[in-house]
Amino acid sequence: MLRAMIASRAARALLPLFFFLGLPGASCGQSALGLMPGVVNNTGNLSLRRAVLTWATQTLCTEVQKRSVPLRLRDEDPSTGRFYPTSCAAQQLPNGNLKVQLGGFGFVWTNLTRRIGFDAAVGVEYEQDFLMEGGVMYVYFRQRETTAATFTTRMIEKPATISVGGISLAPGTAMSDALGAQLLRSEIARGFTVIRGSDASMQLGLGIVEKGQRPPEPYEHGSSQKLLLLNERTEIHQDQRDYIGPLEVTGNDEALSLTLNVDGADGVDVLILPRAPTGPWLQQYATQPVPTPPPEVPRLAEAVPAGAIWRKTVPLPRGFYYLVLDNTAAAGPTQPATQAHDDRAALVSYAVQLGDAP
Missing domain, CATH: 2.60.120.680 (GOLD domain)
Incomplete structure (x- = not known):
């Protein structure tokens, strides 16, 4: 249960982060797309859709290492940790999918251990697609295959011996790290959605957010031009x-x-x-x-x-x-x-x- 909580939160951080900031600036391009959503949403218009996604891929690794992402146990929960990427590699595959390898470090808090520091890395292949709703772009990433996942615990604030079912989950043990990696694989299967507004603002939704909907926010954006x-x-x-x-x-x-x-x-x-x-x-x-x-x-x-x-x-x-x-x-x-x-x-x-x- 403990490692499930830890690795689950880490998993939610690793993959969503690339694309949360992989579609920066260049709002004029999106505005033009927003004027012809029927053309963009047409499943037969593969060349235009691939062109937009290629543009995003080219900026992905530059942008991803500029930011961090919060870790939370469930979508509706507040974050209790954070993941910071330090390495990223992305490439378009011949089949049009995106292969991404990401590594970094982070921390997360649990009531049994207090703060835990960790390193993590993952390789995954994503199918990608998008839809337009007026001037808002919904970019979808659905996992096709996870090729590698590692999770290494570096520090536990409360260093008492920790075990589940008699199996040690102390930092650096093979069972601890293997369990974290397996849970990492299972969590990223959910995929995620990046919502980019006409004002260049970004939102991240775990799983698939239907066109026209938004993840919940603590504050309303209102009419601010910021x-x-x-x-x-x-x-x-x-x-x-x-x-x-x-x-x-x-x-x-x-x-x-x-x-x-x-x-x-x-x-x-x-x-x-x-x-x-x-x-x-x-x-x-x-x-x-x-x-x-x-x-x-x-x-x-x-x-x-x-x-x-x-x-x-x-x-x-x-x-x-x-x-x-x-x-x-x-x-x-x-x-x-x-x-x-x-x-x-x-x-x-x-x-x-x-x-x-x-």
Whole structure:
């Protein structure tokens, strides 16, 4: 059960991530397609459909390593971990399918082990297709064959001996890693859907999202002209944090606009740091049980109390940044309660938009 929870969450991260950001920018091309959805949706128009999917494939591995993806046990649950890709290779096969190999690292929280750090890799062949609904593109990826899957546990925060049915699931054991790999294979069989709006915003739906429908979001996008980067929920347990991103600020006159709501705990700290110093800090979090302070003074460090919706617009120079939601005493002004057997997990709903600096 424990490994099922761990590997299930890792599996949900590995494959959806490639295509969540594999269709960037170039909104003019999609707008043109939106003017002729009947032509695009025609199953006989293979050349046009393959051309669009080839365009996505060419940008896939460049984009995939710019982002991370949340891990959750079920579609409707908040995330309790995250996966960060560090390697990616994709190629179109002679049959028109897409072969992808992806590797990376991450962490996930369970009530039996607390935080677990892991490495994971997978190779998979996908059948691909898309439909248009007005100016919205629905891109479908259905698994055809999984050629390889590995899952290696690197750290367990609560290091007590763990076993299920008398079989050890301690980090690095053959049974632990084999079980994680098998569950990884079974989870990716569900496939996923990328929904790209006419405003270039992205949504990810596990499984097949029917044309015209949307996955649930914690916040409504409304009529804002800002680019919606993220709209998610995360559960951050006591002495834990979430490293969200990296998030790209594409110009020196732009800003990240944050919307947060905290429930369950007294509050969390919100930090923004550049990608370069945050990378080693994040690796440390995934491999060491005790959270450490930030490597430098954050560009933003504010306490967000529970209750009312909190908003902040942060002008930033061009570059990549991490949004860190912290429920530890090691970063930011908030000091979470440390009573024994009283884990005050913070449920954080958050949205991140990119727009002009004020």
